[in-house]
Amino acid sequence: MRVTISVEQVRSEWVRRIEEVSGQDVMACYHCGKCSAGCPAAEAMDLLPNQIIRLVQLGQVERALESQTIWYCAACQTCYARCPKGVDLPRLMEALRELAMQKRGDHLEIARLDVQALAEFPQQAFIAGFRKYTT
Amino acid sequence: MRYFYFPGCTLETKAVGFNRSAKEAAGALGVELVTLPEWNCCGATFPLSTDNVLDLAGPARNLVSTAEAGGDTLAVACATCFNVLRRTNHFLRKHPDTLEKLNAFLERPQPYAGQVEVRHLLDIFVHDVGLEAIRRRAVPGLGGLRVAAYYGCMLLRPADEIALDDPERPGIMDELLAALGAEVVDYPHRGECCGAYLTVKSPEASMPMSYRILSAAGRAGAQVLATACPLCQFNLDWLQARLRQQYASYQPLPVMYFTQLMGLAFGLDPAGYGFEQHYVDPRPALAQAGVLGGIRSP
Numbered sequence: 001m002r003v004t005i006s007v008e009q010v011r012s013e014w015v016r017r018i019e020e021v022s023g024q025d026v027m028a029c030y031h032c033g034k035c036s037a038g039c040p041a042a043e044a045m046d047l048l049p050n051q052i053i054r055l056v057q058l059g060q061v062e063r064a065l066e067s068q069t070i071w072y073c074a075a076c077q078t079c080y081a082r083c084p085k086g087v088d089l090p091r092l093m094e095a096l097r098e099l100a101m102q103k104r105g106d107h108l109e110i111a112r113l114d115v116q117a118l119a120e121f122p123q124q125a126f127i128a129g130f131r132k133y134t135t
Numbered sequence: 136m137r138y139f140y141f142p143g144c145t146l147e148t149k150a151v152g153f154n155r156s157a158k159e160a161a162g163a164l165g166v167e168l169v170t171l172p173e174w175n176c177c178g179a180t181f182p183l184s185t186d187n188v189l190d191l192a193g194p195a196r197n198l199v200s201t202a203e204a205g206g207d208t209l210a211v212a213c214a215t216c217f218n219v220l221r222r223t224n225h226f227l228r229k230h231p232d233t234l235e236k237l238n239a240f241l242e243r244p245q246p247y248a249g250q251v252e253v254r255h256l257l258d259i260f261v262h263d264v265g266l267e268a269i270r271r272r273a274v275p276g277l278g279g280l281r282v283a284a285y286y287g288c289m290l291l292r293p294a295d296e297i298a299l300d301d302p303e304r305p306g307i308m309d310e311l312l313a314a315l316g317a318e319v320v321d322y323p324h325r326g327e328c329c330g331a332y333l334t335v336k337s338p339e340a341s342m343p344m345s346y347r348i349l350s351a352a353g354r355a356g357a358q359v360l361a362t363a364c365p366l367c368q369f370n371l372d373w374l375q376a377r378l379r380q381q382y383a384s385y386q387p388l389p390v391m392y393f394t395q396l397m398g399l400a401f402g403l404d405p406a407g408y409g410f411e412q413h414y415v416d417p418r419p420a421l422a423q424a425g426v427l428g429g430i431r432s433p
Contacts, residue, residue, distance in 0.1 A: 023185040040328045040347075044340040072340050075180060076328035077292035081302050094183035108336055120373065121335065122149040122365045124215055127179035129335035131190070 009059030014099070018056060022095035026056045028085045035079035035089055045069040049079055049089055052096070065100040071107055073097075075132070094132075101135045108133035136263060138254075139206040140168035141197060143216035144176050150213075150365035152409025153392040157212040157256060160397035163272060164264045168210060171200055179215060180332070181222040188233055194223040195237050199247040208252045210259055212394065214364035218289035218297065221253040225296040255290065255299055256394070257307050257363065269314040273400045276316025280424040282396065283320045283357035284308035285348060287367045288328050302326065308393055312361060315400035322355035324348045329370040338374065345374045346382060353388050358420045361393045368392060372414045389417035399426050 009015075019026060029050070036048035047055070047069045055064040064070070070093050079089040101107060108129060118126075146154035161168050174197055182190035197220060201209045211217040227234040228249040238246035260269065286305045294302040305326055309319045327348060330341025349371060352360050362368050371390040378385045395408045399421065410418055421427040 021184045040344050074328050074331045076288040081292045091183045122145040124145045124179040128332035
């Protein structure tokens with residue numbers, strides 16, 4: 001598999017937008033791995049949280065947007081609580097979700113939700129889910 | 136003691152038992168919770184993109200309503216609402232430009248200046264009422280019922296904004312439960328995510344997350360898990376039917392709200408506490424410990 005890393009990609013408009021929307025300097029991460037080690041949803045993910053931020057550091061935004069990882073993030077803030085550099089990874093994940101949805105549409109089709117689930121679930125589950133998975 | 140109280144959507148519908156037991160337990164401790172007039176949905180998740188100002192308007196409206204009603208504190212039972220309101224308040228205090236924009240948008244008689252304090256009921260009960268007063272009021276008490284306190288994410292993180300307890304080793308709910316006469320059970324994973332909204336689209340992702348919490352509490356000897364969030368309560372309760380299918384040795388564990396346990400400890404009538412809505416019925420475990428209906432078995 002051929003991967004191209006260039007200054008143009010690392011300093012691309014995508015990366016600039018991600019940093020602006022997340023308010024984070026992605027270069028602050030030095031890959032200690034505490035985020036990935038503590039992430040309770042990591043086993044559902046294809047890429048680990050620190051691998052996502054590594055992709056963004058290298059300007060490989062498309063691969064990050066294609067991951068399942070950003071959708072399995074529950075915004076539990078464990079990574080942010082433990083990051084020794086104070087990188088707000090939940091905000092980065094949110095920026096990536098928003099960018100992915102701008103490009104490819106909503107991650108959840110509300111009209112196709114199970115009606116029985118609608119009756120059983122507490123509404124805060126839907127409000128939060130809709131806000132994370134739709135534009 | 137009197138506080139304006141924010142119930143949130145779920146407490147008024149799917150989690151009425153939490154709402155009712157919270158207000159009654161508070162009342163038994165001399166705390167009057169006055170539902171904030173014209174409160175609105177907090178949004179259920181704190182908006183994490185820096186340009187998402189509109190999603191702050193909902194929670195901010197509750198803060199300015201509290202100030203308008205003459206309150207300096209907004210008391211919250213639901214951990215998620217607490218987290219959203221508190222983080223919103225913190226953000227607005229730190230970003231006066233955003234606050235100015237929101238004030239212009241909300242068009243209230245007085246602009247909000249960050250003067251309201253958002254506090255969780257655990258904080259109010261333990262620090263304003265005090266453990267001693269709770270201990271005295273806990274008659275008949277919980278009779279040594281073995282309870283594992285589950286904090287989840289929203290009560291704890293980010294710690295500098297939420298500032299309720301130690302994010303890695305919390306104890307405030309444990310202290311309250313001990314004062315109620317429970318035998319508090321220590322176990323790992325008490326501050327880990329149950330899966331939250333992941334269950335809406337991917338319940339299979341929430342399953343191992345909830346399983347870790349429930350099985351650790353069960354192995355530590357808990358008869359009941361206590362929680363402060365309707366979404367945690369739902370995930371940890373509703374998922375157990377699937378956990379029983381997935382994990383051969385899984386033993387069911389009832390998941391209750393800490394305020395339901397308070398009501399029971401104070402001898403209040405649990406009729407409106409919603410035990411019959413739980414997927415894993417807590418009543419057998421409660422009856423076994425002799426704490427159902429406020430009547431202690433001899």
